[in-house]
Amino acid sequence: MEIGAVAHGGHCVARTPGGQVLFVRHTLPGERVRVRVTEGDAASSYLRADAVEVLEASKDRIPAPCPYAGPGLCGGCDWQHAKPGAQRRLKAQVLTEQLWRLAGLTAEDVHWDGTVEPAPGDKVPSGEVPAWRTRVHYAVDAEGRAGLRRHRSHEVEPIDRCLIASEGVRELGVEQRSWPQIAAVDAIAATGSHDRQVILTPRPGGRLPLVELDRPVSVLRVGERDQAVHRVHGRPYVRERADGRTWRVGNGGFWQGHAQAAELLVDTVMRGLTPRKGEMALDLYCGVGLFAGALADRVGDQGAVLGVESDKRAAEDARHNLGDSARVRIEHGKVESVLPRTGITEADLVVLDPPRAGAGRRTVRQLAGLGARRVAYVACDPAALARDLGYFREEGYVARFVRAFDLFPMTHHMECVAILEPGEKGR
Ligand SMILES: C[S@@+](CC[C@H](N)C(=O)[O-])C[C@H]1O[C@@H](n2cnc3c(N)ncnc32)[C@H](O)[C@@H]1O
Numbered sequence: 001m002e003i004g005a006v007a008h009g010g011h012c013v014a015r016t017p018g019g020q021v022l023f024v025r026h027t028l029p030g031e032r033v034r035v036r037v038t039e040g041d042a043a044s045s046y047l048r049a050d051a052v053e054v055l056e057a058s059k060d061r062i063p064a065p066c067p068y069a070g071p072g073l074c075g076g077c078d079w080q081h082a083k084p085g086a087q088r089r090l091k092a093q094v095l096t097e098q099l100w101r102l103a104g105l106t107a108e109d110v111h112w113d114g115t116v117e118p119a120p121g122d123k124v125p126s127g128e129v130p131a132w133r134t135r136v137h138y139a140v141d142a143e144g145r146a147g148l149r150r151h152r153s154h155e156v157e158p159i160d161r162c163l164i165a166s167e168g169v170r171e172l173g174v175e176q177r178s179w180p181q182i183a184a185v186d187a188i189a190a191t192g193s194h195d196r197q198v199i200l201t202p203r204p205g206g207r208l209p210l211v212e213l214d215r216p217v218s219v220l221r222v223g224e225r226d227q228a229v230h231r232v233h234g235r236p237y238v239r240e241r242a243d244g245r246t247w248r249v250g251n252g253g254f255w256q257g258h259a260q261a262a263e264l265l266v267d268t269v270m271r272g273l274t275p276r277k278g279e280m281a282l283d284l285y286c287g288v289g290l291f292a293g294a295l296a297d298r299v300g301d302q303g304a305v306l307g308v309e310s311d312k313r314a315a316e317d318a319r320h321n322l323g324d325s326a327r328v329r330i331e332h333g334k335v336e337s338v339l340p341r342t343g344i345t346e347a348d349l350v351v352l353d354p355p356r357a358g359a360g361r362r363t364v365r366q367l368a369g370l371g372a373r374r375v376a377y378v379a380c381d382p383a384a385l386a387r388d389l390g391y392f393r394e395e396g397y398v399a400r401f402v403r404a405f406d407l408f409p410m411t412h413h414m415e416c417v418a419i420l421e422p423g424e425k426g427r
Pocket residue numbers: 254255256284285286287288289290291308309310311314333334335336353354355
């Protein structure tokens with residue numbers, strides 16, 4: 001197959017002589033490869049395939065640094081075969097396609113310079129892989145070996161070292177231990193503190209093994225019936241450091257996976273919003289309160305911040321992290337139902353950082369109705385971002401700038417920040 005452009009999701013597009021579209025994994029634009037179809041047949045609207053032999057390689061191709069990368073092996077890092085600079089160029093192409101072609105936006109609606117920026121600490125010598133990931137979800141095979149799931153499979157590929165795992169995660173030594181009766185181990189190493197945690201999910205009916213780790217590590221366990229997380233020993237949370245504060249993150253609740261992400265995103269969002277003393281700001285999908293805290297520090301005593309978070313435990317952590325006062329309030333619930341309930345009709349600034357699915361048309365309409373002078377949209381999915389920027393455009397908001405960051409090196413994922421302002425009324 002002749003391999004064409006990269007698509008959303010990280011696979012490259014090719015066409016059969018009959019015109020059927022194939023999404024081919026582990027390839028690069030311009031290559032000629034032999035493929036094996038993994039999903040679909042002649043009647044399908046598209047096929048999925050793995051590259052099994054590279055006949056003509058792209059100049060951006062490198063031998064995968066990780067021995068577990070490749071068809072049938074670990075499904076985690078799908079871009080190990082591309083040079084780091086090429087990974088960022090491909091991510092930029094995906095975002096470009098989503099913004100311009102699929103969402104139909106123009107350079108007047110969205111100002112983006114077309115580059116995906118690396119995190120400052122990820123500039124490692126050529127041939128090395130940045131150890132960025134502070135949270136790793138290991139699956140455990142029937143023999144008690146920790147590994148990662150194969151691509152689109154429940155099978156486990158046992159590994160002895162994950163190259164992208166941070167130093168702190170490696171110190172936990174999950175890959176070197178045996179985990180009988182355990183189905184999964186989540187390893188967490190907080191940034192800027194010494195907190196380490198493992199969350200154990202036992203197999204149905206399995207007993208929790210005696211866990212002896214050679215440093216103070218909090219151990220939690222997922223309940224078999226209720227799926228709730230119970231403490232086994234140590235603290236039921238880790239403490240992360242970012243933006244001059246310590247953040248309590250309980251029970252494996254959401255925190256950015258890249259060691260530098262929280263700091264980088266807060267800085268980008270605050271520079272984009274330029275909060276002023278006395279302003280009223282919203283932090284929607286606020287997790288444990290990262291952006292709400294940064295906003296509260298900047299709008300000062302005369303200002304007010306409202307955070308909204310649907311996960312009960314994360315909302316409690318946000319209250320703990322920020323203190324519950326008239327000035328900084330955290331509401332537990334879904335953005336779409338909390339906003340009408342609070343009766344808020346105006347805000348100066350809005351931050352939204354939704355999960356992959358994005359915010360959607362209804363929520364975008366609600367937010368645009370608040371008349372904020374600036375909105376910061378933090379997104380981990382370029383397609384959902386582009387779609388929602390299109391909805392904002394309909395409501396009269398244009399993206400003053402979009403920045404994209406490579407906060408998931410060796411994979412096709414990226415993180416974006418868009419700063420929006422009211423423009424002339426929507427088309
Ligand atoms: C990408 S995380 C962002 C968290 C936080 N801004 C941060 O940077 O740490 C998205 C958060 O939205 C929450 N969430 C998901 N759907 C929601 C909804 N409909 N309303 C409010 N929060 C929601 C999740 O529990 C999660 O904490």
